[in-house]
Amino acid sequence: MKNKTYRKMAAVLAAGMLLMTGCGNAAASDSTEANAAVEETVEEATAEETGTTKETEGNDEADVSDALVIREQGMFSAGGTVITSDGTFDVSNYYTSREGSTSHVDHANVFYQIPEKDTGLPMVFLHGYGQSRMGWMTTPDGREGWSDLFLKKGHSVFLIDQPRRGEAGQTSVAATINAETADQTWYTQFRIGTFLDGEFTYNENSQFPQGEDALNQFFRQMTPDTGDFDQTVIAQSVAAAIDEIYEMTGKDSVLVTHSQGGMPGWETARYTDHIAGIVAIEPGIAAEVDSEDYQALLEKDIPITFYYGDYIGEEYTDVPAAAMWAGMASTADVFTEAYTAAGGNSTIVRLPEEGIYGNDHFMFQDLNNDEIADHVENWIQENVE
Secondary structure, eight states: OHHHHHHHHHHHHHHHHHHHHTGGGOOHHHHHHHHHHHHHHHHHHHHHHHTOOHHHHHHHHHHHHTOOOEEEEEEEEESOEEEEOSSOOOGGGTTTOOTTOEEEESOEEEEEEEESSOOSOOEEEEOOTTOOTHHHHBOTTSOBOHHHHHHHTTOOEEEEEOTTBTTBOOOSSBOOOOOOOOHHHHHHHTTSOOEETTEEOOOTTOOSOOSHHHHHHHHTTOOOBSBOOOHHHHHHHHHHHHHHHHHHHSSOEEEEEEGGGHHHHHHHTTTOSOEEEEEEESOSSOOOTTSHHHHHHHHTTOOEEEEEOSSOSTTOTTOTTHHHHHHHHHHHHHHHHHHHHTTOOEEEEEGGGGTOOOOOTTGGGSTTHHHHHHHHHHHHHHHOO
16 A cells, blocks of 8 residues: 555656646646646545545544544542541551551542533432442443443533442441352342343343343443442442532532432432432332431422333233332332422333333443433433523
C-alpha cells in the first residue's frame, strides 16, 4: 500500500514540475486540467494512506455523530470514617507497629462520567448483593450497559461500589470471604433459569444472553463482601456521594438501585436533600410504611418507581424462585398504596404488563436492556423535576 502511495505521490511531483516549467507551451486550459488532475491524485493518495475513500466519508461522519463523547470522568471516595488504634505509633518499628495507627474505612467509591451533551439529571447507580458497579457498565455478552445508554441520553452517571465491596473494600469490621460454590443457587434465585441434568437452562422466552461465554462472564462479575453488610453505613456513604455530586453539578440526582441495594437506597433519603427520584429495580423489599425511611421519602416528596421483570408469581411452577419474588414484590404494592394516598408519587412497572417479556432479575443486562432503559427514561421525563 505504501509503495503504491509513494508512486502516486511521485507522479504528483512530476506533474507539478511540468506545470512550473511550462513544458510544451501548454495553453491555460491545459494547465487548469493538469491542476485538477494533480489535486485528484493528491486526494486519492491521501485517502489510500488514511484508509478513507469518498464512498466511506459519509459513513465515517455518521459514525462520529453517533459517538459517545465524554467531557469529564474521574473517581472519588465518599463518606466513611477514620478509626484509630490505642497506643502510640512506634516509628522505629514502623513495619509491624499498629499502635496509634489510623485507617480510612467504610466509604463508597464512585466512578463518574459526564457526557459532552450533558442535558439531564445525574444518575447514581447502586448495585445489589454480590455485585459491583461493573454490572451497570456492560453485559455478559459485551453489549452496552446502562451507564453508556443513559450517557447517550444526556445524563452524567455516577457508579458506586458500596462500602466493604469492590473498590471500596477497606473495612472497619472484618469478615470471612465466603468461598463456597454457589453459581447454581444464584442463577436460580435471579430467575434466569435452573440447573438440570448438569446444564444451565433458561426460562421460556428468556432475554438473558445465552451461551457458555456469557455465563462465564456473568458468574465472574460476582464480587465478595470484605466486611459485614451494614445498611446505614451504605446509606450514609451514598448520601455523601449524592451531596458531592450536587456540589459538582448543581443538580439533584436520580438514584437507581438494584436488589439488596434497594434497602439502603430507601434510607439514603434520611441523610440528603438532593435525591430527585428513585428507580428501584427489583428491590428486596419496599420501605416499610410509616418507618423513618418512608417518612423521609414522603416529606421530601421524592417520586419513586419500582421495576419488576418476568417469571414472578405462583403460576410459574417451573421457576423455583417465582413465588418468593412475588412475596417480595407485594411490599411495593403496600408501599405504593400508602404513599400515593398520602400525596406521594409511586408507580409499579411490571414489564409483562407493558408488553415486555422474558426479563429476569438482571433486566439491565438482558438483550432488551435498551428498551427498558427507554422506559425508565420516559418515567424520568414525566415524573422527575
